[in-house]
Amino acid sequence: MISIQREDFSLEQEYQKLRTEAGDVGAIVTFTGIVRELYGGTGDKRGAAKTDTLYLEHYPGMTETSLANIVGAAQKKWPLLAVRVIHRVGELKPQEQIVFVGTASGHRQDAFDAAQYIMDFLKSRAPFWKKQSSGKDSHWVDARVSDAEALARWQDS
């Protein structure tokens, strides 16, 4: 259900696994995050810089535990029939896939909400860190204020 891996993943394969596991499913939402070449821009103080490489570091053990907790919390909040989370680590190039979240449910709203919830918490609560290299410069990517704000909306519900 949760994979941390260097290898790329196939949306089609993950989608078919979700369909099979979910049984009498009505709605499947997938989110795929892709490494942008122009990182930053709006909302990022650094402004846009062309990415040559994105390096993903994580905390083995804690990563899996924290993602399992996030998925477990989503399963409590919404009636989900299947959930899949994949996060890649190591060195990635622009336009490579970096993260996948798939949710299957009877109704679309539950699948949409759960996928967003999992992504919001994954961004700010799972121990991953991005280092961006642009030419000779490389720096650790700053946490985004908008990601902290995205978490806040789940406090009320």
Add this chain to the structure above:
Amino acid sequence: MISIQREDFSLEQEYQKLRTEAGDVGAIVTFTGIVRELYGGTGDKRGAAKTDTLYLEHYPGMTETSLANIVGAAQKKWPLLAVRVIHRVGELKPQEQIVFVGTASGHRQDAFDAAQYIMDFLKSRAPFWKKQSSGKDSHWVDARVSDAEALARWQDS
């Protein structure tokens, strides 16, 4: 960008088209609606009935126009790099794919919001009608109160 068709579709093909068209994309959200065998249940006065066949009727011409308007409105509200909508018509069996919405953007929130917006309006504003056959009984599916409510939340924004 918008297709009304009898044939099935491939998530993988649609996803790859979105990636190609979007260019330097950061987030792709897909929604796939699937025909459930047990239709109804919570929120449906009829209760659950086993579906043998779902027949999809539409209003050729107006369907395409209304979906184009919905997609156009979403493109005004969010900076989308690519959008794809497919709705099948004719006779469908349980577990067949019925509808696809895919959105590509720089940031996840825009892609999520646009996909939900398009689905919410498609459900209540595009001229499609479902007829469910269960054994010898067949009836036109009632509009859901929850779908009307889903539209209401976009009024404020």
Add this chain to the structure above:
Amino acid sequence: MLTIHYFASVREAVERSEEQLELPENVANIGDLIEHLLLLHPHFETVFQDDRKILIAVNQTVVDKSQALDPGDEIAFFPPMTGG
């Protein structure tokens, strides 16, 4: 000439998917047209009696009963949409 389409449960209730008629002189808007159709086809009453169960489109845009009509308009009657 008006073209009138009927869809889904409305189509089944009125027992036709389409008809054409000359715009009658006393028909200025959709409300008038419905009165006219009920005179022509009394069995239409089963679907046209409850405004919440019938939607109206003129030239492929949803409108209400006050919508004025012109010769050549494409009119459609159908129940609330249930796609997706």
Add this chain to the structure above:
Amino acid sequence: MLTIHYFASVREAVERSEEQLELPENVANIGDLIEHLLLLHPHFETVFQDDRKILIAVNQTVVDKSQALDPGDEIAFFPPMTGG
């Protein structure tokens, strides 16, 4: 024995990814441990001076400086997460 992990920008600033040390007698909680580490390694000050830039996990759960420590705990210091 405590195991301490350092990740990402914190790892680079402290110039190590891991170290082990006996739980000192005067170290009851994370706040005490940080004081102790700063005595051992003065260059740690660059990252430990701003609480908003450093997160703490004990046994893989994020905690604050008041968290009590036991021998055998797994401790980690890292910057705010930036996955996804």
